[in-house]
Amino acid sequence: MNRKQEISKDLPMILDGLMVGVCLWVCYLLRSTGIIRLDRLGEIPSFSSTLWILALIIPFTPLLLDLHGYYEQPLSQPLEKLLIKIVKAGFWLILLISAASIFGRLEIPSRSVLILFLILTPGFLILRVRMMRKLLIHFYNQGNFGEQSFLVGNDADCEAFLLGISPSELMELQIVGMMDLAKHDPQTILQNIREKIAGRVIFVSSKSAANNDLPLTCEIEGLDVWILSENINGITSTPSFEQVGKNRMLSFCKSPIDFWQQFIKRILDVCGAMIGAVVLSPICLIIAITIKCTSPGPIFFSQVRSGRRGKRFTIYKFRSMVANAPELHADLSKQNEMEGPVFKIKKDPRVTRFGAFLRHTSLDEVPQLINVLRGEMSIVGPTPLPDYETKLIEKSTHRRRLSVKPGLTCLWQIQGRSSIKSFDDWVQLDLEYIDKASLFLDLWIILRTIPAVLLRKGAR
Numbered sequence: 001m002n003r004k005q006e007i008s009k010d011l012p013m014i015l016d017g018l019m020v021g022v023c024l025w026v027c028y029l030l031r032s033t034g035i036i037r038l039d040r041l042g043e044i045p046s047f048s049s050t051l052w053i054l055a056l057i058i059p060f061t062p063l064l065l066d067l068h069g070y071y072e073q074p075l076s077q078p079l080e081k082l083l084i085k086i087v088k089a090g091f092w093l094i095l096l097i098s099a100a101s102i103f104g105r106l107e108i109p110s111r112s113v114l115i116l117f118l119i120l121t122p123g124f125l126i127l128r129v130r131m132m133r134k135l136l137i138h139f140y141n142q143g144n145f146g147e148q149s150f151l152v153g154n155d156a157d158c159e160a161f162l163l164g165i166s167p168s169e170l171m172e173l174q175i176v177g178m179m180d181l182a183k184h185d186p187q188t189i190l191q192n193i194r195e196k197i198a199g200r201v202i203f204v205s206s207k208s209a210a211n212n213d214l215p216l217t218c219e220i221e222g223l224d225v226w227i228l229s230e231n232i233n234g235i236t237s238t239p240s241f242e243q244v245g246k247n248r249m250l251s252f253c254k255s256p257i258d259f260w261q262q263f264i265k266r267i268l269d270v271c272g273a274m275i276g277a278v279v280l281s282p283i284c285l286i287i288a289i290t291i292k293c294t295s296p297g298p299i300f301f302s303q304v305r306s307g308r309r310g311k312r313f314t315i316y317k318f319r320s321m322v323a324n325a326p327e328l329h330a331d332l333s334k335q336n337e338m339e340g341p342v343f344k345i346k347k348d349p350r351v352t353r354f355g356a357f358l359r360h361t362s363l364d365e366v367p368q369l370i371n372v373l374r375g376e377m378s379i380v381g382p383t384p385l386p387d388y389e390t391k392l393i394e395k396s397t398h399r400r401r402l403s404v405k406p407g408l409t410c411l412w413q414i415q416g417r418s419s420i421k422s423f424d425d426w427v428q429l430d431l432e433y434i435d436k437a438s439l440f441l442d443l444w445i446i447l448r449t450i451p452a453v454l455l456r457k458g459a460r
Contacts, residue, residue, distance in 0.1 A: 012071055012132060013062035016125060020117075021058045023124050024050065027116040049109040056097060064089035065125075067261050067439065074136065076168035079126060086122045088440060092264070094118070099271055137171070147199030147224055151178035152189055152214070157204040161228065173200075181210035190217060200224040264439060265378065272379050273372040280366055287318055287363060295352045297323030300367060306390035308405045313376040315384060316367040320355030321348070340423025341392030342385060362453045368408055380442040381407025382430040398423070401430040404437070414448040 028047050029035070065071065068085040101108055108114060151158045158178050162170070176196040179189045193201060201218045203211060206227045219225045242249040288299045301319040304312050322328075328350055329343070338344040351359065358364035371377040377384065384406035385393075393399055411429040412420065420426050433441070 012074070012128070013066060015128060016062045016065065017058045019124055019128060020061045020121055021054055023121050024054055024057060024113070024117050027113050027120060028110070031110060031113050031116060044110040044113065049107070050113065052100070052104075052106050053097060053108070053114070056100060057093060060096060061089065061093060064092050064264075067264070073166060073168050074129075074132065076166050079129070082126065082129060083122060086125055090118055090121070092439065099267075103271070147174070148176045148197060149173040149200040149202055149226075150193045150196055150198035151175060152181060152201060152203050152211075153178075153205035153228075154182055154208065155180050157228075161202070161204045173202075181205055181208050186210075186212050186214045186217070189214065193218070193223070198223070200226060202226040202228065204228045261439060265442065266375075268439075268442075269372050269378050273369040276366070277369050277373075280369075283363070284318075284366060287358065287366075290354055291319055294354045295319070295322065304387045305384040305406070306387050306402060307376055307384055308402060310390060310399075310402050312387055313371065313374075313384075315377075316370055318358055318364040318367060320352060320358045320364045321350040322352060325350040338421060338423060340426075341389050342423055342426075343389065365408060372408065376405075378405045378407040380409055380433075380445050381405050382410050382433065383407070383412060397431070398427045400434065401427055404434055409445060409449040411445065414445060414452045 025047065028044075028050060032044055032047075065085065068088050070082060070085045070089065097108070097114075100106055151161065153161070158180075162175075165173070176198055177192060179192055181189075184192075201215075201223050203215055203226065205211070206229050215225050215227060242251050291299050298319060301317045301321070302314050303317075305315045307313050332345065332348070332350075333343065335345050336343050355364070368377060372379060381404055382401045390402070411433050412426050415429060420429075433445075
């Protein structure tokens with residue numbers, strides 16, 4: 001993304017941040033001056049008591065909208081899809097305000113103002129989009145926005161490139177001409193590029209020997225050079241450029257990590273783990289006493305497991321097996337019912353009577369909230385495997401499950417769990433989560449986990 005593209009995205013984000021702040025102030029005026037009358041509600045405090053909410057919505061509203069792809073394809077995204085993304089971002093914004101109110105002990109001065117804000121803001125945002133679109137289309141039509149582009153490549157490649165881009169992208173590229181490498185020599189092509197006053201040259205037949213030194217010549221002349229590459233040595237991941245000293249590095253990332261999404265996910269993990277620890281503390285006390293009274297041995301079970309990139313960490317669980325369970329593992333290995341490096345059997349003789357209850361209800365995993373608070377795990381993510389099982393994983397596709405932080409629950413837990421007999425199927429669910437990871441997918445998994453736990457679906 002070049003600087004002009006960054007500005008074209010950053011400017012709407014800044015405008016939206018300022019606009020939602022103004023919208024909150026307008027809602028306060030409508031409510032406080034009585035323009036909108038709510039007879040059953042009394043007077044509200046001064047606007048200064050709302051400043052902490054203002055400090056949250058101005059920076060976080062555009063960031064949440066960006067996380068949901070609100071600013072992508074500014075000219076062609078249907079308004080109904082934009083409205084859905086606004087609603088999704090609004091949900092997380094309310095969650096953020098609620099969390100700040102609870103943990104920061106901040107009072108929401110007027111819920112009616114907040115409700116008005118949630119009702120009016122989508123209209124303001126959609127209005128901004130419509131006005132911005134008209135402005136951008138005017139600039140594009142006048143040729144006063146961005147660089148004009150010139151396509152260079154075989155006719156078939158040029159046609160395929162044009163078919164693969166959206167109408168808004170076609171308008172943004174402002175293609176002023178194209179020439180076939182097989183029909184024209186580099187000097188003729190270069191002359192046409194100059195005559196068309198193009199600022200960007202897109203080479204869509206990168207493997208063609210007819211390119212010669214033309215890309216280098218265009219760069220020397222100060223033109224932006226884009227080279228189409230479907231893959232490099234078979235790699236199809238998302239590419240980006242990094243600068244390391246004087247070295248320019250081409251980086252490929254299979255699952256690009258969005259900083260703000262990871263930041264918000266971490267905040268939600270910490271808040272969720274703290275709330276869970278407080279709410280479940282009485283139950284944990286009962287579990288601890290019961291374990292101690294029904295089975296000799298420690299209350300907690302700890303084990304070294306593999307986290308992100310295979311980094312080792314110690315996981316904590318309520319002990320559900322006999323104290324010498326690790327020593328008995330070798331004798332039971334022949335009874336393994338799971339295909340692959342992991343060990344699962346339906347009726348493990350090492351599990352205590354109360355331990356079976358803990359496993360069926362997943363209460364044995366509550367102490368893993370400690371791992372979440374410590375940053376070793378997330379609430380949603382692939383299940384961390386014991387370190388000795390991770391060492392047995394040979395397939396690179398299987399090891400990709402280690403590319404993200406492990407979690408308490410994931411797609412495997414809600415779509416079969418121990419009823420899945422193949423490690424390949426298990427990994428496929430983990431990779432599906434990794435490829436589609438989003439905050440809303442996390443929320444969906446958490447909501448689906450609750451009935452899965454209550455109904456003891458696939459748990460053993």
